[in-house]
Amino acid sequence: MATIPRVASKTNTIAIRSENLCRHYRMGETLIRAVDGVSLEVRSGEFVALLGTSGSGKSSVLNLIAGLDRPTSGSVVVQDRDLAKLSREELAKYRLHVVGMVFQSFNLIASMTLVENVELPLRFAEVDRGKRDDMAREALKRVGLQARMDHRPSELSGGEQQRAALARALINRPQLLLADEPTGNLDSHTGTEIMDMLRDFNQQLGMTVVMVTHERALAEKYVQRMIFLADGKLVDDRPNVPGSAPGGHS
Amino acid sequence: MKLPDLAELALRNLRESMLRNSLTTIGISVGVASLVAMLSLGIGLQQLFSRRLAKSGLFDTVLVTRRDQRGIGREEERNGPAPGESRVLDEAVRVEIERLPNVLEAYPDIRFRAELRFGDNPHSTTISALPASAKSNDAFDGMQGAFFSSDTAAEVILQKTFAEELLGKAHARGEEETSVADLAKPLLGRDLTMLYSQRVPSSIPASPSVAGAATDTDSDLLGATYSVVYREQRLKIVGIADLDPESMRGPNRAKVFLPLKLAENLHVMQPSDLAASGQPVYSSISVRVKNPGQIQLVEDAIKKMGFGTFSILDASRGLQQVFRVLYAFLGIFGSLALVVASIGIVNTLVMAILERRREIGIMKAVGASDGDVKKLFFAEAGAMGILGGAVGVVLGWSIGQVINFGTNVWLKRQSFPPEHFWAVPWWLVVLAILFSFVVSLVSGLYPAARAAQLDPVQALRYE
Numbered sequence: 001m002a003t004i005p006r007v008a009s010k011t012n013t014i015a016i017r018s019e020n021l022c023r024h025y026r027m028g029e030t031l032i033r034a035v036d037g038v039s040l041e042v043r044s045g046e047f048v049a050l051l052g053t054s055g056s057g058k059s060s061v062l063n064l065i066a067g068l069d070r071p072t073s074g075s076v077v078v079q080d081r082d083l084a085k086l087s088r089e090e091l092a093k094y095r096l097h098v099v100g101m102v103f104q105s106f107n108l109i110a111s112m113t114l115v116e117n118v119e120l121p122l123r124f125a126e127v128d129r130g131k132r133d134d135m136a137r138e139a140l141k142r143v144g145l146q147a148r149m150d151h152r153p154s155e156l157s158g159g160e161q162q163r164a165a166l167a168r169a170l171i172n173r174p175q176l177l178l179a180d181e182p183t184g185n186l187d188s189h190t191g192t193e194i195m196d197m198l199r200d201f202n203q204q205l206g207m208t209v210v211m212v213t214h215e216r217a218l219a220e221k222y223v224q225r226m227i228f229l230a231d232g233k234l235v236d237d238r239p240n241v242p243g244s245a246p247g248g249h250s
Numbered sequence: 251m252k253l254p255d256l257a258e259l260a261l262r263n264l265r266e267s268m269l270r271n272s273l274t275t276i277g278i279s280v281g282v283a284s285l286v287a288m289l290s291l292g293i294g295l296q297q298l299f300s301r302r303l304a305k306s307g308l309f310d311t312v313l314v315t316r317r318d319q320r321g322i323g324r325e326e327e328r329n330g331p332a333p334g335e336s337r338v339l340d341e342a343v344r345v346e347i348e349r350l351p352n353v354l355e356a357y358p359d360i361r362f363r364a365e366l367r368f369g370d371n372p373h374s375t376t377i378s379a380l381p382a383s384a385k386s387n388d389a390f391d392g393m394q395g396a397f398f399s400s401d402t403a404a405e406v407i408l409q410k411t412f413a414e415e416l417l418g419k420a421h422a423r424g425e426e427e428t429s430v431a432d433l434a435k436p437l438l439g440r441d442l443t444m445l446y447s448q449r450v451p452s453s454i455p456a457s458p459s460v461a462g463a464a465t466d467t468d469s470d471l472l473g474a475t476y477s478v479v480y481r482e483q484r485l486k487i488v489g490i491a492d493l494d495p496e497s498m499r500g501p502n503r504a505k506v507f508l509p510l511k512l513a514e515n516l517h518v519m520q521p522s523d524l525a526a527s528g529q530p531v532y533s534s535i536s537v538r539v540k541n542p543g544q545i546q547l548v549e550d551a552i553k554k555m556g557f558g559t560f561s562i563l564d565a566s567r568g569l570q571q572v573f574r575v576l577y578a579f580l581g582i583f584g585s586l587a588l589v590v591a592s593i594g595i596v597n598t599l600v601m602a603i604l605e606r607r608r609e610i611g612i613m614k615a616v617g618a619s620d621g622d623v624k625k626l627f628f629a630e631a632g633a634m635g636i637l638g639g640a641v642g643v644v645l646g647w648s649i650g651q652v653i654n655f656g657t658n659v660w661l662k663r664q665s666f667p668p669e670h671f672w673a674v675p676w677w678l679v680v681l682a683i684l685f686s687f688v689v690s691l692v693s694g695l696y697p698a699a700r701a702a703q704l705d706p707v708q709a710l711r712y713e
Contacts (some may be wrong), residue, residue, distance in 0.1 A: 043305045068706045089619050096617025111266050121616040123255045168616065184341060211331065 005182030015176060015208040016042040016065055020074035023060050024234075034060040036232035037074070042225075044175075047202040047209045047242075049219035049226050057232035058212045059180055065210060066101055066178050067091045096124055104181035105163040108153040108168075114140060115149045118168045125172060139167040143197065149234055161188030166197060177201060179211040183218065195222050199242075221242070252620045260629035274591075276639045281588030282642025282686045282687065286678060287576065287649045288584035294650075294673040296573045310354075312537040312549055314339065314347065315558045337556050339532040347537055350551050352544040357381045358532035360513045361504060362520050364446040368416045375412055377444070378504035379513035383538060391667075394434035395489035401511040406442055407489040412505035413437055434490045444483045447519035449530065478519050509668040554610025591638070591694040595631055599697030602630070603704075610701055620702040627698035628691060635690025639683035646682070647674050647704065 023035040035057045042048050050058040063069040064076050067083050076083050079098055084092060095101075106118045119136035127135070140149050143163040153161050162182060169177060179198060183191030199222050202209045213219055219226050221243055228250035251259075260578050264271045303309050316339060337343065339358075348356040360379040365372050384390070385397040390407075408416070413433040485508070508516075520533060539548050549559045610623055630683070650672035658668040 063707050066615070068710075085303065089621070092614070092617060092622075094620035101615055103615075103710070107615065109609050109610075109612055111262065120613070122620055123251055123259075124613075124617045124619070126252050129254075172617070 013043045014041055015044040015046070016040070016078050018061075018076040020073065021061070021064060021071050021076055022073045023057075023064060023069060024072045025141065031172070032051045033232045035064065035071070037231070038232070038234045039074075040210060040227060040234060040237065044208055045201065045206045046225060047190070047223045048211070049223040049240075050210065050212045050229060051214065051216055051219055051226055052229035053214060055231075056229040058214075058229050060228065060232070062178055062180050062210065062212045063175075066099055067094045092124075096121060097172055098174055099176045099178055100172065100174040102162065102169050102177075102179045102182050104184035106153070106158070106165045106185070108161055108164060110153055111151055113150045114145060114156070114164045114167075117153070117164060118171055119237060120173050121168060132188070135171060136167075139171050140164065142170075145165045157190070158186050159193060160193050162186060162190075163197070166194070166201075169225075170201065175208060177207050177209045181212055181214070183213070183215070191218070198222065251618075251625060256625055256629045257633070259626055260633050263602070263606070263626070263630055264464040264633060267598075267605070270598055270601070271634060274594045276640070277594040278588070278634060278638025278686055278690065279642040280615045281585075281591035282530050282639050282682050283645035283649060285581065285584030285588040286643055286646025286674060286682050287653075287686070288580035289678055289682075290650050290672050290674045291648065291653075292573065292577050292580045293675060293678065294654075294671045295576075297673050298671060299569065302450045304664065307485045309542040310539045311561065312539065312545060312546065312552065313359075313560045314356075314535040314537055314552055315533075315560070317556060317558045335391075338559070339535055340530065343555070344532070344535055346555065347535060347552060350548060352540050352548050354536050354538040354540050355381065355383060356537045357510055358514070359517055359534045359536055360508075360510070360518065361533070362518045364444050364518070367443040367445065368440075369431040371416075372416060373412070375506055376504040377506045377508060377513075380407075380507045380508045381536075387630065390489070390491055391619075392430065392492040393489045393494075394430050395487070395488060398509040399488070401509045402515065403488075403509055404483065404485050404512060405509065406485040407491055407507045408437065408487060409505040410418065410492050414587060429701045430490050430492045436445075437487050437490060440487050442487060444485055445481065446516065448479045448481045449517045450477045457551040481516070484518060495686075511565055568704040588689055592689050595634060595690055595693035596696060598634075598696060599627055599631060600700070602627075603697055607704065607709050607712040610704050611706045611712065614706035615710060616702070623704070624698040624702040628694045628702050630692045631694025631698070632687055635687040636683060638690070639686030642686060643674070643679050643682050650674060658694060678688055 005114060019039050021035055021038040022033070025032040025034060040062055052058045060069070064071055065078060065134060067078075067086070069132070070082050074084075078094075081094060081098070083091065083094070085116070108114075109120070112120070115133065115136045118139055119132045122132040122135060123189075137146075137149060140146060143166055145163055145167065146162060148156055148164075153164070156164070168174070177198070182194050182198065186194060195218065198209055198211065201207045211223065216226075218227070220240055223240055223242060226236075226238055226240050227234060228238075300309075310543055316337070339497060344356050344358060358379075363374060364377050365374050366377075367373075379396075382398070382401050390397060393407070393408075398407070410430055410433060413430075414428060415438060417433065419428050419433070491507075517530065520530075537548060537552065539545050545561050549561060552559050613623060654670065654672040657671055661668060
């Protein structure tokens with residue numbers, strides 16, 4: 001990652017910092033302010049939830065942090081890298097090495113087996129074939145899919161697919177794990193399994209986890225901090241003691 | 251992404267849409283097959299002409315004349331020395347030329363008019379002498395009888411038209427020709443008597459090898475240097491040639507051929523003898539070169555000696571030009587199908603982008619760069635190109651074989667010898683596959699760029 005320029009760090013404990021972050025789209029004559037002046041900081045090792053209703057801009061913020069999208073204005077600095085200033089090539093390297101991402105719809109490639117899906121980022125990182133296979137199998141074992149390695153995604157349950165997606169997100173040992181509605185397509189039991197895994201990665205590996213969800217109860221059960229968005233703006237940012245509130249996954 | 255990974259992913263993607271990609275690849279194959287078929291026909295025809303010309307002895311032969319004998323048409327020879335200033339072509343010059351590097355043999359062109367008696371009828375014609383090496387000449391391929399048994403044998407080969415004349419079978423236009431075999435039957439083994447003028451230098455007695463009797467000993471044309479005597483020579487007819495070995499010589503072509511050494515020993519009076527005295531002088535010398543590729547070197551060396559040269563090289567340069575134009579035309583027509591096929595590649599890949607939009611988004615989300623995506627689409631286009639090219643070459647070669655076979659069946663029915671009209675040299679195989687590969691890559695340019703530019707957020711939203 002030496003090729004990606006870093007900006008001077010104010011504090012080493014800040015993993016993500018956005019300042020007046022905006023992402024506006026034009027749809028015909030209408031200007032849509034998906035993200036509108038969001039400033040926030042996430043410390044290294046934190047487990048944060050971005051909450052809000054549909055269209056509140058939480059997924060857009062996550063895409064900006066993931067380097068999948070670029071801000072219209074403002075800045076987002078992740079691990080001392082100002083993403084707005086990175087080239088397309090540098091952004092690709094950033095996505096490859098710094099962040100891991102899981103999605104609501106799992107986003108596994110249907111024509112590939114689980115092992116092939118998990119080793120896909122390693123192909124782009126030009127890891128040797130033999131080493132790649134071992135790493136992918138090891139990662140799948142870690143998420144409990146040792147018996148399903150050579151199956152295609154369509155042969156697996158939603159929970160298994162999301163676990164495979166988690167294994168893929170972690171294969172390049174990123175510092176940051178971003179999850180966009182990771183339990184959105186799962187039943188409550190499976191959703192809990194996935195959330196437990198995210199918590200384990202956060203606590204055992206010290207990984208910074210940012211999760212987008214619209215389920216407040218789920219967030220309250222697992223995360224250390226909840227950031228609320230509405231109409232593209234940050235409306236509330238409050239700490240949370242995981243499991244302190246009653247309820248759970250609903 | 252590493253090349254093997256790229257190839258593996260590309261092949262996997264091609265397999266996923268097997269039918270569509272197979273159809274596109276077949277399209278490329280047909281394009282390449284048409285290109286290969288067209289070009290191999292052109293190459294085959296050129297090789298056929300070259301073989302024919304090489305066999306005719308025209309490609310490896312340089313005609314050496316005195317420089318003051320102009321009119322052959324070469325620019326440099328128009329600026330040659332005035333008549334009389336040039337060296338004469340005599341035996342010493344012949345030997346000198348024969349010793350030049352790359353020269354196989356140099357022999358004088360002996361050509362004279364004489365009367366031939368067959369039975370009681372006299373026939374006047376042009377006679378020329380052939381070296382033993384002329385045996386491999388294409389013109390004697392369909393000959394009835396045999397070539398001269400030796401270079402000094404008192405034997406003669408007749409051209410078909412002269413054989414007809416001897417038998418009084420001159421046919422009118424439109425009438426069916428008498429076959430060479432029919433002409434040969436009454437003639438082979440029979441004798442002819444040749445009446446000719448012998449040049450007898452005053453100091454040299456008449457050659458003992460010459461049979462026949464002097465009929466006039468007083469024909470001294472140039473004073474005391476030599477005399478001309480009329481002689482007779484019996485010759486046995488050993489062959490009747492169908493084709494005309496001297497077709498390039500136009501109206502001066504000979505219809506009767508003698509072995510070279512025999513003709514030399516006969517000391518036949520030739521027109522060039524009139525201008526000189528003492529040793530015999532040749533009107534021209536034919537020089538055979540070891541390899542047609544060295545003909546220019548030999549020509550240059552002979553020119554340095556002060557003689558004029560002419561070879562079919564000039565004519566063949568024109569022929570090469572004609573074939574280049576032919577290649578270009580055939581290549582353009584052949585390539586048209588490949589151009590159509592390349593549009594198929596663009597279509598297939600653009601469809602693949604639409605179908606795999608989400609997959610491209612996923613790849614970008616997990617770290618694929620624009621370059622990786624671009625390379626993947628290039629690899630798919632390239633794989634279709636190479637595969638289509640290889641199948642196309644086989645297809646083109648097969649088409650060639652079928653047409654070659656069909657043409658030869660037809661030729662056989664028309665009583666012509668079989669020929670090879672089709673040639674697929676290895677360079678054409680390599681070039682065709684390479685061309686197909688490059689065309690496919692070019693076709694992949696637009697789809698690859700489009701795929702690489704996909705916005706990952708939009709692509710991931712695509713269902």
